[in-house]
Amino acid sequence: MTLRDILAERPAARPKIPAAIESLRTVFGERIVTGEDVRRAHAHTTTYIPNQAPDAVIFAECEAEVQRIVGICAANETPIIPFGVGSSLEGHVNAPQGGISIDLSRMDRVLAVHAEDLDCVVEPGVTREALNAHLRDTGLFFPIDPGANASLGGMAATRASGTNAVRYGTMRDNVIALNAVMADGRLIRTARRAKKTSAGYDLTRLLVGSEGTLGVITSLTLKLYGIPEQILSGVCPFPSVRDAVNTVIQTVQTGIPVARIELLDAQSMQAANAYAKLDLKPQPSLFVEFHGSPASVAEQAEMFGILAAENGAGALEASNRAEERSRLWKARHDMYWASMQLRPGSRAIATDVCVPVSRLADCIGETQEDLQASGLIGPIIGHVGDGNFHVTLLLDMDAANEIEAAEAFLTRLAERAVAMDGTCTGEHGVGQGKRGYLHGELGAAVEVMQAVKTALDPHGIMNPGKIFLT
Amino acid sequence: MTLRDILAERPAARPKIPAAIESLRTVFGERIVTGEDVRRAHAHTTTYIPNQAPDAVIFAECEAEVQRIVGICAANETPIIPFGVGSSLEGHVNAPQGGISIDLSRMDRVLAVHAEDLDCVVEPGVTREALNAHLRDTGLFFPIDPGANASLGGMAATRASGTNAVRYGTMRDNVIALNAVMADGRLIRTARRAKKTSAGYDLTRLLVGSEGTLGVITSLTLKLYGIPEQILSGVCPFPSVRDAVNTVIQTVQTGIPVARIELLDAQSMQAANAYAKLDLKPQPSLFVEFHGSPASVAEQAEMFGILAAENGAGALEASNRAEERSRLWKARHDMYWASMQLRPGSRAIATDVCVPVSRLADCIGETQEDLQASGLIGPIIGHVGDGNFHVTLLLDMDAANEIEAAEAFLTRLAERAVAMDGTCTGEHGVGQGKRGYLHGELGAAVEVMQAVKTALDPHGIMNPGKIFLT
Numbered sequence: 001m002t003l004r005d006i007l008a009e010r011p012a013a014r015p016k017i018p019a020a021i022e023s024l025r026t027v028f029g030e031r032i033v034t035g036e037d038v039r040r041a042h043a044h045t046t047t048y049i050p051n052q053a054p055d056a057v058i059f060a061e062c063e064a065e066v067q068r069i070v071g072i073c074a075a076n077e078t079p080i081i082p083f084g085v086g087s088s089l090e091g092h093v094n095a096p097q098g099g100i101s102i103d104l105s106r107m108d109r110v111l112a113v114h115a116e117d118l119d120c121v122v123e124p125g126v127t128r129e130a131l132n133a134h135l136r137d138t139g140l141f142f143p144i145d146p147g148a149n150a151s152l153g154g155m156a157a158t159r160a161s162g163t164n165a166v167r168y169g170t171m172r173d174n175v176i177a178l179n180a181v182m183a184d185g186r187l188i189r190t191a192r193r194a195k196k197t198s199a200g201y202d203l204t205r206l207l208v209g210s211e212g213t214l215g216v217i218t219s220l221t222l223k224l225y226g227i228p229e230q231i232l233s234g235v236c237p238f239p240s241v242r243d244a245v246n247t248v249i250q251t252v253q254t255g256i257p258v259a260r261i262e263l264l265d266a267q268s269m270q271a272a273n274a275y276a277k278l279d280l281k282p283q284p285s286l287f288v289e290f291h292g293s294p295a296s297v298a299e300q301a302e303m304f305g306i307l308a309a310e311n312g313a314g315a316l317e318a319s320n321r322a323e324e325r326s327r328l329w330k331a332r333h334d335m336y337w338a339s340m341q342l343r344p345g346s347r348a349i350a351t352d353v354c355v356p357v358s359r360l361a362d363c364i365g366e367t368q369e370d371l372q373a374s375g376l377i378g379p380i381i382g383h384v385g386d387g388n389f390h391v392t393l394l395l396d397m398d399a400a401n402e403i404e405a406a407e408a409f410l411t412r413l414a415e416r417a418v419a420m421d422g423t424c425t426g427e428h429g430v431g432q433g434k435r436g437y438l439h440g441e442l443g444a445a446v447e448v449m450q451a452v453k454t455a456l457d458p459h460g461i462m463n464p465g466k467i468f469l470t
Numbered sequence: 471m472t473l474r475d476i477l478a479e480r481p482a483a484r485p486k487i488p489a490a491i492e493s494l495r496t497v498f499g500e501r502i503v504t505g506e507d508v509r510r511a512h513a514h515t516t517t518y519i520p521n522q523a524p525d526a527v528i529f530a531e532c533e534a535e536v537q538r539i540v541g542i543c544a545a546n547e548t549p550i551i552p553f554g555v556g557s558s559l560e561g562h563v564n565a566p567q568g569g570i571s572i573d574l575s576r577m578d579r580v581l582a583v584h585a586e587d588l589d590c591v592v593e594p595g596v597t598r599e600a601l602n603a604h605l606r607d608t609g610l611f612f613p614i615d616p617g618a619n620a621s622l623g624g625m626a627a628t629r630a631s632g633t634n635a636v637r638y639g640t641m642r643d644n645v646i647a648l649n650a651v652m653a654d655g656r657l658i659r660t661a662r663r664a665k666k667t668s669a670g671y672d673l674t675r676l677l678v679g680s681e682g683t684l685g686v687i688t689s690l691t692l693k694l695y696g697i698p699e700q701i702l703s704g705v706c707p708f709p710s711v712r713d714a715v716n717t718v719i720q721t722v723q724t725g726i727p728v729a730r731i732e733l734l735d736a737q738s739m740q741a742a743n744a745y746a747k748l749d750l751k752p753q754p755s756l757f758v759e760f761h762g763s764p765a766s767v768a769e770q771a772e773m774f775g776i777l778a779a780e781n782g783a784g785a786l787e788a789s790n791r792a793e794e795r796s797r798l799w800k801a802r803h804d805m806y807w808a809s810m811q812l813r814p815g816s817r818a819i820a821t822d823v824c825v826p827v828s829r830l831a832d833c834i835g836e837t838q839e840d841l842q843a844s845g846l847i848g849p850i851i852g853h854v855g856d857g858n859f860h861v862t863l864l865l866d867m868d869a870a871n872e873i874e875a876a877e878a879f880l881t882r883l884a885e886r887a888v889a890m891d892g893t894c895t896g897e898h899g900v901g902q903g904k905r906g907y908l909h910g911e912l913g914a915a916v917e918v919m920q921a922v923k924t925a926l927d928p929h930g931i932m933n934p935g936k937i938f939l940t
């Protein structure tokens with residue numbers, strides 16, 4: 001979808017929105033807000049996708065309130081847009097048909113920690129950092145780390161993952177059960193707390209990644225893990241992206257249980273050096289991390305070092321000291337900001353695709369050539385253990401031809417990934433931005449998704465204008 | 471559901487079944503079979519649930535044929551029951567409304583092995599043993615092992631798991647994508663081959679565990695793993711079930727990446743000794759297996775040994791020799807047959823429940839007391855790392871009061887598991903037998919499942935009479 005496409009959409013008329021707002025005000029008083037600043041802050045703000053503000057924002061404080069809000073909106077065929085912290089990247093929190101943004105950030109309680117079962121129950125507004133702070137004294141942690149301090153409800157809704165999915169999986173793998181309020185106001189619990197179940201359809205996984213289009217998540221039961229006895233992190237420079245990717249393939253295939261394995265291309269390394277005041281080699285590099293017992297971590301690092309050397313790598317510079325590790329991963333996590341410094345004054349659009357790892361070097365190579373031919377600046381970083389990578393395009397929003405070139409590039413990138421049997425999005429979700437690619441990737445399966453959507457939300461009030469082209 | 475309930479059901483009339491058979495015969499000739507022996511062999515045969523034969527069995531040889539068959543059945547509102555090898559335990563392959571059993575065992579080709587990507591593509595009739603035989607020279611394997619040499623399509627349909635799910639997950643975690651023919655004859659592919667995706671609803675996970683009620687699986691893309699450099703298996707006797715379970719909790723929490731950890735109660739150990747001519751201590755025991763490098767395996771076994779000893783265990787008798795390991799796991803896998811020898815001439819019904827592991831010792835303890843109070847024989851074995859266990863009831867089918875006692879026991883067992891925040895089935899599925907427990911476990915979520923079912927199969931032709939009470 002180009003900017004123009006999104007702005008030109010003519011969505012369904014929603015005449016009863018004012019009536020919904022009036023009813024909500026009767027119940028919630030000052031907790032429903034219609035001021036422009038608050039409304040705009042609850043629409044999309046993180047990329048160059050336009051800001052489409054809702055008609056009102058309501059701050060929910062508990063599950064029963066969410067149920068009440070959805071009930072009122074349903075009675076008035078008024079769109080509902082769930083909002084966590086607004087860190088999503090594909091326009092998920094925009095309100096192209098107007099409606100009510102439900103801000104869930106006040107639902108931020110950790111409801112239970114079951115240490116023996118390695119699980120916890122949280123409200124959707126708990127952020128991943130807040131959860132890990134809460135867990136600090138238990139010896140447990142929640143690993144999924146998309147970079148931003150996202151809300152766990154939002155992470156489930158977009159099927160988020162990030163740097164350590166290669167070891168711990170994505171939100172798909174780490175949500176045991178959900179509570180959700182469906183479009184008709186019905187509250188459901190998708191599963192009980194057993195680690196596995198064969199009892200009926202997997203509604204947990206149906207809601208994870210549904211981007212708020214089927215229901216509003218009101219609590220999450222999540223898997224936890226013991227904090228590893230030892231953690232070793234390091235950086236390793238390679239002659240080329242292909243050499244780095246070959247090392248990744250061999251690492252995974254050898255069964256080294258690497259916890260993180262991240263690629264930064266040469267341009268990203270330059271940006272990281274400048275932004276984080278580091279002195280790393282400006283070559284394609286892998287940032288790696290190993291978790292386990294001291295003996296296991298040492299063995300993993302040694303085996304990785306051998307594979308890397310066989311692929312022409314420089315020495316692995318590694319440390320198990322917490323401050324060194326933090327410095328390294330902060331540099332990685334700050335890549336969005338570091339990249340923007342490559343072109344001061346630009347706006348960034350961070351996109352993601354994911355391919356089978358055997359095609360990753362080809363996909364990145366062709367993408368780099370495409371960037372060069374298009375005259376675009378776009379450093380590349382990737383969760384390469386999963387075949388997932390990001391291009392962060394840095395754009396001058398006043399140059400119409402540059403926006404046009406960028407949009408053509410994004411379409412080619414999505415099509416390239418799909419042609420390699422991959423996906424137009426590995427972890428950001430479809431939102432508004434990638435709706436145009438979904439049919440090319442999944443064909444008739446999209447119609448099955450739409451049949452499910454229509455069955456569960458016949459009036460199209462749950463986050464309309466996302467995932468599917470209207 | 472009692473036997474009587476299942477037999478007393480009055481399902482929808484299906485007057486056009488003869489027309490469907492006639493149409494199918496025109497296209498498939500002798501590959502549609504209506505002889506009683508073949509029909510009965512394609513209905514339920516593995517427990518005491520009644521055999522409800524289909525009207526005909528058709529042997530499909532490729533995806534296009536499945537599409538043709540479903541199209542003809544859809545046009546005649548004729549039930550379709552997918553059939554792999556018939557090893558399911560809850561009546562999934564029965565035909566309570568008559569109709570056509572699609573035997574997929576001739577669709578047994580491994581279509582691709584992508585060693586670099588650690589995945590493969592198979593037809594649904596490939597069994598797990600056949601796949602692993604095919605992979606023998608690649609250094610890779612497919613780990614999920616429900617005991618029986620089940621078909622991979624059937625394993626996906628019931629969301630199967632088994633002994634090493636504690637390390638490798640269940641079918642939920644190991645299916646990357648599916649091809650499926652839906653109720654209207656439409657062929658879909660649920661995802662591409664990338665390791666992760668955020669592109670739309672997770673139709674892969676919606677079909678995994680749907681027990682043939684939404685579509686017929688026609689191919690599966692599965693995750694593979696490198697065969698571990700070393701495998702060490704062993705047995706360890708404990709003073710009590712609770713001591714064994716506490717050791718399991720501590721093992722998982724310490725982060726020991728145990729590959730299998732199976733509980734056998736004292737009665738099961740006696741049965742195993744008698745059947746497999748072993749000389750193991752007749753105490754509650756854990757069968758364990760460790761995978762990894764030699765150093766890692768040694769470390770895992772040592773750490774496990776320390777935890778076990780702290781819980782009063784006898785010595786861990788372990789071996790990394792292939793024949794010793796095979797003998798041990800064969801004894802475990804043969805428990806169904808070994809248990810039946812505890813009462814020659816009996817019929818067995820193997821049930822499963824799954825609870826949070828913190829409640830496992832309570833759940834097993836109360837279940838053992840219940841068995842004793844009910845005068846029933848039911849050895850217990852379990853995939854205890856997941857909180858999942860089986861009771862194999864050994865019944866005299868001529869004793870009506872015993873059947874009645876067994877059915878009351880099964881209901882109490884399911885309710886006990888649910889009351890402990892667990893599930894009435896961890897891996898066998900709902901089928902016919904557990905439909906009565908689903909609403910008690912999941913409440914309004916069952917109505918959401920039914921809305922999905924109705925949207926995707928409005929005439930109820932896909933494996934009717936399973937999962938949901940009609």
